[in-house]
Amino acid sequence: QKEVEQDPGPLSVPEGAIVSLNCTYSNSAFQYFMWYRQYSRKGPELLMYTYSSGNKEDGRFTAQVDKSSKYISLFIRDSQPSDSATYLCAMSAGYTGTASKLTFGTGTRLQVTL
Amino acid sequence: NAGVTQTPKFRILKIGQSMTLQCAQDMNHNYMYWYRQDPGMGLKLIYYSVGAGITDKGEVPNGYNVSRSTTEDFPLRLELAAPSQTSVYFCASSYRFNQPQHFGDGTRLSIL
Numbered sequence: 001q002k003e004v005e006q007d008p009g010p011l012s013v014p015e016g017a018i019v020s021l022n023c024t025y026s027n028s029a030f031q032y033f034m035w036y037r038q039y040s041r042k043g044p045e046l047l048m049y050t051y052s053s054g055n056k057e058d059g060r061f062t063a064q065v066d067k068s069s070k071y072i073s074l075f076i077r078d079s080q081p082s083d084s085a086t087y088l089c090a091m092s093a094g095y096t097g098t099a100s101k102l103t104f105g106t107g108t109r110l111q112v113t114l
Numbered sequence: 115n116a117g118v119t120q121t122p123k124f125r126i127l128k129i130g131q132s133m134t135l136q137c138a139q140d141m142n143h144n145y146m147y148w149y150r151q152d153p154g155m156g157l158k159l160i161y162y163s164v165g166a167g168i169t170d171k172g173e174v175p176n177g178y179n180v181s182r183s184t185t186e187d188f189p190l191r192l193e194l195a196a197p198s199q200t201s202v203y204f205c206a207s208s209y210r211f212n213q214p215q216h217f218g219d220g221t222r223l224s225i226l
Binding site: 008009012031034036037041042043044045049076088090092094101102104106107 | 159218
């Protein structure tokens with residue numbers, strides 16, 4: 001079993017829809033959670049960064065962490081064609097040293113259609 | 115606002131050739147990383163460095179070498195290119211291990 005699981009998609013939604021992207025994980029030591037957006041032929045760029053459980057909102061994006069269920073989500077409201085990209089989750093433990101390197105999901109490809 | 119800069123953007127190699135992928139960052143990050151990304155496989159860590167002169171292997175180090183003589187630069191060397199090394203290579207840097215990583219735009223490498 002992979003340490004971080006992410007549905008690869010592709011996920012196709014109409015413009016204006018609410019999108020829900022999810023990751024599950026098995027390592028209960030994970031405390032830092034990130035979402036990256038990767039456009040075609042570009043490097044991943046950080047979208048959201050959260051610590052421990054709870055919600056964080058930034059414009060149309062909301063990141064949610066449920067540590068009890070080992071489940072994180074990224075919600076995109078009023079989705080736009082410019083949101084079409086691959087979304088990767090990433091997480092790490094709160095230790096110092098190499099044990100706290102980031103672990104990435106494989107990414108979900110999102111297509112927002114007109 | 116350069117961030118992480120990777121060169122070249124594209125390269126085609128013949129089997130057995132060698133090359134160096136360049137990576138430079140201007141954020142004064144001590145931690146730097148090399149990943150390869152294959153379709154459907156996510157990011158695989160090749161090598162990482164926690165500071166000048168200190169490097170260590172990641173998940174898939176075979177066939178690659180790295181060096182870190184300065185804080186800014188972290189080149190990745192392929193000595194004897196093989197078709198299995200056809201991939202997109204990303205360099206990243208961060209302030210600490212568990213902090214967000216900043217990525218370059220990648221080098222697309224084909225080995226024929």
